Amino acid sequence: MNISIFGLGYVGCVSLGCLANNGHHVIGVDVSQNKVDLINKGKPTIIEKDIDTIIAEQHKLGSISATTDAMDAVIKTEISIIAVGTPSSPQGHLNLKYIFKVAENIGKAIQNKDEFHIAAIRSTVLPGTCDKVAEIIEKASGKKRNVGFAIVDNPEFLREGSAVQDYYNPPLTLIGSDNIDAANKVADLYRKLPGEIVITDLRVAEIMKYVNNTYHALKISFANEVGNVCSELGIDSHKVMEIFCKDKQLNISNYYFKPGFAYGGSCLPKDLGGFKTLAHDLYVKTPVIDGIGITNENQIERATDLILKYPNKKLGFLGLSFKAGTDDLRNSPAVRVIELLLGKGADIKIYDKNINTTMLTGTNKDYIDARIPHLSNLLVKDVDHLIETCDVLIVNTNEDEFKSKLVLIEDKIIIDFVRLDDRLLDYENYVGINWSTKKNNNDTYFSSEDTVL
Numbered sequence: 001m002n003i004s005i006f007g008l009g010y011v012g013c014v015s016l017g018c019l020a021n022n023g024h025h026v027i028g029v030d031v032s033q034n035k036v037d038l039i040n041k042g043k044p045t046i047i048e049k050d051i052d053t054i055i056a057e058q059h060k061l062g063s064i065s066a067t068t069d070a071m072d073a074v075i076k077t078e079i080s081i082i083a084v085g086t087p088s089s090p091q092g093h094l095n096l097k098y099i100f101k102v103a104e105n106i107g108k109a110i111q112n113k114d115e116f117h118i119a120a121i122r123s124t125v126l127p128g129t130c131d132k133v134a135e136i137i138e139k140a141s142g143k144k145r146n147v148g149f150a151i152v153d154n155p156e157f158l159r160e161g162s163a164v165q166d167y168y169n170p171p172l173t174l175i176g177s178d179n180i181d182a183a184n185k186v187a188d189l190y191r192k193l194p195g196e197i198v199i200t201d202l203r204v205a206e207i208m209k210y211v212n213n214t215y216h217a218l219k220i221s222f223a224n225e226v227g228n229v230c231s232e233l234g235i236d237s238h239k240v241m242e243i244f245c246k247d248k249q250l251n252i253s254n255y256y257f258k259p260g261f262a263y264g265g266s267c268l269p270k271d272l273g274g275f276k277t278l279a280h281d282l283y284v285k286t287p288v289i290d291g292i293g294i295t296n297e298n299q300i301e302r303a304t305d306l307i308l309k310y311p312n313k314k315l316g317f318l319g320l321s322f323k324a325g326t327d328d329l330r331n332s333p334a335v336r337v338i339e340l341l342l343g344k345g346a347d348i349k350i351y352d353k354n355i356n357t358t359m360l361t362g363t364n365k366d367y368i369d370a371r372i373p374h375l376s377n378l379l380v381k382d383v384d385h386l387i388e389t390c391d392v393l394i395v396n397t398n399e400d401e402f403k404s405k406l407v408l409i410e411d412k413i414i415i416d417f418v419r420l421d422d423r424l425l426d427y428e429n430y431v432g433i434n435w436s437t438k439k440n441n442n443d444t445y446f447s448s449e450d451t452v453l
């Protein structure tokens with residue numbers, strides 16, 4: 001394929017060499033004459049292992065060239081990859097002026113082109129950027145998105161220092177687009193690479209790099225805080241984390257990675273509190289670990305606020321315990337939410353087939369007696385009756401019996417804490433605690449500073 005790459009920095013230079021190495025003809029575009037000259041002499045613009053050999057070889061074969069002439073590069077190619085810088089302002093806003101300038105250049109160039117063109121954004125950009133880039137191209141070209149051109153988001157995951165190795169061994173190749181043909185054409189560039197090719201929505205692809213890198217930073221900070229506590233106790237933190245990583249069921253796995261409601265139960269709150277207190281007593285600062293409980297409280301508040309958006313309604317809770325299949329009410333976040341709502345005079349009914357107040361004993365009973373002493377008056381035995389008589393149904397536990405009943409109901413407000421069933425996402429009156437539904441997935445995340453050209 002004939003490809004143009006805008007930006008000949010770390011990402012652009014590696015993509016230029018590696019795409020050519022995989023059989024494509026690639027034209028690099030940069031505003032820096034110096035970088036353009038380097039490529040045209042067969043030299044890389046960056047220091048990276050193996051890139052000098054690749055650029056020299058591909059230059060010799062005539063597979064790569066570079067120019068400052070954006071118009072010429074776009075006319076001669078089918079896909080333009082955008083790999084210009086997206087630096088942050090001190091407040092953390094992205095400066096997208098380089099991206100928007102390239103969009104304008106691509107738009108002007110495709111005015112003079114009959115063939116369909118694809119702009120693939122490889123730079124790291126916030127959700128909504130691709131739509132803004134498409135608007136700029138439409139304005140500059142007079143062509144319609146998905147008629148004369150398409151936008152694809154194709155975030156880069158390489159790390160400096162091992163960029164060529166990372167390019168050829170990506171964890172996955174991610175492509176976001178509203179145009180499946182364009183997405184597949186960009187995917188064709190990477191078919192020779194290992195790793196799954198994932199084609200998804202534009203905004204999902206745009207946010208992924210931020211989610212990944214935030215998580216990587218969290219991993220490092222978590223391991224460092226554990227290390228700081230261990231070293232104060234004379235424990236070898238490397239042994240600890242090595243064993244931690246051996247648990248592929250709960251620790252290094254997709255378990256617990258589902259957005260939803262707060263955690264609860266008898267173990268997580270207690271043991272997190274124990275670790276925090278241990279660190280405090282050792283005078284070790286652990287702000288990341290301290291923040292976990294704050295996030296959990298925030299989730300309880302968020303759930304309560306969601307329900308309070310429906311005042312004077314009859315509320316029906318489906319499930320009360322901290323997870324399905326147990327009668328353990330200790331630290332169940334739903335108990336906290338109900339306690340708060342009762343304090344505001346809410347009319348509440350609860351169905352949980354595992355809870356029988358006469359069978360509650362010990363700390364489980366003490367917990368509920370201190371918070372909802374009249375629980376037996378709120379509990380109902382017949383889930384159909386609860387569904388029929390309540391206006392707002394709050395799904396707190398992921399039980400199959402709730403699934404089969406709620407997918408048949410369209411006239412009630414359903415507030416879902418557990419992502420019970422994806423069929424519910426289509427419903428007008430469905431609210432997920434922290435995921436979008438069909439009716440609210442078009443938010444834009446631009447600040448005024450970001451959109452300035």
Ligand SMILES: NC(=O)c1ccc[n+]([C@@H]2O[C@H](COP(=O)([O-])OP(=O)(O)OC[C@H]3O[C@@H](n4cnc5c(N)ncnc54)[C@H](O)[C@@H]3O)[C@@H](O)[C@H]2O)c1
Pocket residue numbers: 006007008009010011012029030031032035083084085086098101102122123124125156157158159160
């Ligand atoms: N460096 C990394 O390890 C890495 C990894 C993954 C993703 N990213 C992302 O990729 C993007 C590029 O990063 P980088 O490190 O390669 O940046 P860089 O600063 O090394 O290179 C950007 C290049 O874009 C050029 N440029 C600016 N305006 C231009 C224009 N109008 N036309 C053509 N070229 C123009 C600059 O002259 C420069 O050579 C950023 O969004 C970054 O966050 C970087």
